Amino acid sequence: MVMSLELLACAEMTEADRRAVAAGVSGAALMEAAGAAVARRARELWPAARRILVLAGPGANGGDGYVAARRLAERGLAVTVAALVPPERLSGDAAFMASRWSGAVTPIADADFGAADVIVDALFGAGLSRPLEGAAADAAERANASRTPILAVDVPSGLHGDLGAPLGRGPVVRAAATVTFVRPKPGHVLLPGRTLCGALTVADIGTPEAVVPSLGVATFRNRPALWSGALPRPATDGHKYRRGHALVWSGPEFMTGAARLSAFAAARVGAGAVTIAGAPAALRVHAAHVSAIMLAEAVDADGLEKLFGARRFASAVVGPGAGPGVEAAARAALDGAESAVLDADVFTAFAGRPDELAAAIRRAPARPVVLTPHEGEFARLFPDLTDGSKLDRARAAASRTGAVVALKGADTVVAAPDGRAAIADNAPPTLATAGAGDVLAGFCAGLLAQGMPAFEAAAAAVWIHGEAAAGFGPGLIADDLPHVAPAVLARLLGAPKDS
Ligand SMILES: NC(=O)C1=CN([C@@H]2O[C@H](COP(=O)(O)OP(=O)(O)OC[C@H]3O[C@@H](n4cnc5c(N)ncnc54)[C@H](O)[C@@H]3O)[C@@H](O)[C@H]2O)[C@@H](O)CC1
Numbered sequence: 001m002v003m004s005l006e007l008l009a010c011a012e013m014t015e016a017d018r019r020a021v022a023a024g025v026s027g028a029a030l031m032e033a034a035g036a037a038v039a040r041r042a043r044e045l046w047p048a049a050r051r052i053l054v055l056a057g058p059g060a061n062g063g064d065g066y067v068a069a070r071r072l073a074e075r076g077l078a079v080t081v082a083a084l085v086p087p088e089r090l091s092g093d094a095a096f097m098a099s100r101w102s103g104a105v106t107p108i109a110d111a112d113f114g115a116a117d118v119i120v121d122a123l124f125g126a127g128l129s130r131p132l133e134g135a136a137a138d139a140a141e142r143a144n145a146s147r148t149p150i151l152a153v154d155v156p157s158g159l160h161g162d163l164g165a166p167l168g169r170g171p172v173v174r175a176a177a178t179v180t181f182v183r184p185k186p187g188h189v190l191l192p193g194r195t196l197c198g199a200l201t202v203a204d205i206g207t208p209e210a211v212v213p214s215l216g217v218a219t220f221r222n223r224p225a226l227w228s229g230a231l232p233r234p235a236t237d238g239h240k241y242r243r244g245h246a247l248v249w250s251g252p253e254f255m256t257g258a259a260r261l262s263a264f265a266a267a268r269v270g271a272g273a274v275t276i277a278g279a280p281a282a283l284r285v286h287a288a289h290v291s292a293i294m295l296a297e298a299v300d301a302d303g304l305e306k307l308f309g310a311r312r313f314a315s316a317v318v319g320p321g322a323g324p325g326v327e328a329a330a331r332a333a334l335d336g337a338e339s340a341v342l343d344a345d346v347f348t349a350f351a352g353r354p355d356e357l358a359a360a361i362r363r364a365p366a367r368p369v370v371l372t373p374h375e376g377e378f379a380r381l382f383p384d385l386t387d388g389s390k391l392d393r394a395r396a397a398a399s400r401t402g403a404v405v406a407l408k409g410a411d412t413v414v415a416a417p418d419g420r421a422a423i424a425d426n427a428p429p430t431l432a433t434a435g436a437g438d439v440l441a442g443f444c445a446g447l448l449a450q451g452m453p454a455f456e457a458a459a460a461a462v463w464i465h466g467e468a469a470a471g472f473g474p475g476l477i478a479d480d481l482p483h484v485a486p487a488v489l490a491r492l493l494g495a496p497k498d499s
C-alpha cells in the first residue's frame, strides 16, 4: 500500500501513466497490476464472498475489471462480468484483458445485482468526461439499491477525481471501499467524494519511483509530513519575545469570548506572549478571565496603530467577535503587525470587495497573511468564485489576494498564492461547534508568531485543530481545544508530555 502526501489531479495521473509507459512499463502490465490489486482487496475485505459481479465500463477502468474478474475466478470464486459495452467494442489494453477473460459476460441491463456477495465497480475511472446517464446511470443506481457491498476501482463510478463530486447531476456509486492507483486523487479526500469512496487504499502498480516526483505536484493531503519540518521547536536559550508576541483584537464588552478563544489558542501553540487589545469596557471583562494573557487598551484602529508603533507584534488576529470598526482594525493589522490572520467579521466587512482586501494585503507583500473563511464567508467575500471544486476556489482566492486561504469545513483546503494546496481529512464532526473558528485563527497566529511560514502554519493549525477535537471526543466545546492542543503538539514534537 502506498502512503504519501501527493494528490494527483486526473491530468497528472494520465501523465504519470504516460511516463511509466515511456520508461518501459507496458500499459498491460500496469492494468494487470491494477486489476490484481482490486482482486486482492476484495478477498481481504470479504473473505467469505463466493459470488462476484464485476461491472465493466468502456475504457481502461473496465479493463481493470476484466483483470480482477480473472484473478478472482482463478481463486475459485463464481464471477460474472456485466458489460456496459460488448467486449468486442473495447480497444487497447482493455480489449486485450477482455480477451483473456473466458468466464460469463452478460449485458449490464440483464445483470442480477441482488445475486452477488460483492460488486466490483469498474465502470468509469476518475477522469469522467460527462455525467453518468442511460445504462451506466441505471447500473449505478441498481448497484446502490442492491445493498450489496461495492468495491470501486479507482473511484466510485460517477465521481470526478478532481472535483470530489459527480459531474452535473449524474448518479454516483456508493462504495464500501475503493482501490486507487499510484496516489489518491483530490476527489478521494474532498467531500462528498471521501464519503462515497468508503475505505480507500492506494495500490502500487509498478509505476517507476521517479515518475511522481517528476510531475511537480502541488496538491497534498494535510499531514504532518507536509509541514512538521517547519514546526517551531522551543530552543533552550529561547526568550519569550523570540517565540513571538501575538496580538488579538477584541470586539466590544458583550462579544469578548471570541477574542479570548483566539488568544488562548495562540498561547497554547507556543506564542511567547499574547496580548488582547480592545476598549476599556471589553478589557475589564477579559481581566476577569485571563492571567498569562496581557491586555492593552486600543479603543479603535488608531489605538491599534499606536500599539503597533510602540512595539513589535509578530502576528495579529482580527475578525473573531470583532464588531464595528473591523475593517479599519484589519487594515491597521496588515500595516502594523509582522503577519496577520483575518477571520469572521473581516469577510463581512469586505463582502464583494475582495480586490480592496487584496490591495491592503499586497501593500506589504513580504508579510504573511492567512484568511480563514468558512464557505458562507467565502461566498460573501468572493461572490464570483463559484466554479470548480473547493480546491479550485481556494486556490483562486489565494492567487487573487496574495494571502494563504484556509477555506474551512470538514475538508478544509489550505491554498497558497504560489499554487500549493493541502486538503484536510482529520476533522471530526464534533468540530462543528461555536467558537471553533476563533480557536483556529488563534492557532494560525500562534504558529505565525513563532516564524512558521504562512502555508505551513495554516496547514499545521488546521491539522492540530482536527486532532485536538478528535482526541477530546464527544462533548467538545471550543474552550476545550486550546487545552488539548499541547498533547497534540507533544506527539508532533516527539516529546512525551510528562518527561
Ligand atoms: N495506463 C493507464 O492509463 C492505466 C489506467 N488504469 C485504469 O484506467 C482508468 C482510466 O481509463 P480511461 O481513461 O479509459 O477512462 P474510463 O475507463 O473511465 O473510460 C473512459 C471512456 O468512457 C467514456 N466516458 C466518459 N464518461 C462517460 C459517461 N458518463 N458515459 C459514457 N461514457 C463515458 C469516455 O469517452 C472514454 O471513452 C483508470 O480509472 C484506471 O482504472 C489502470 O489500468 C492502470 C493503468
Ligand SMILES: [K+]
Binding pocket: 061, 121, 122, 123, 124, 125, 152, 153, 154, 155, 156, 157
Ligand atoms: K470505478
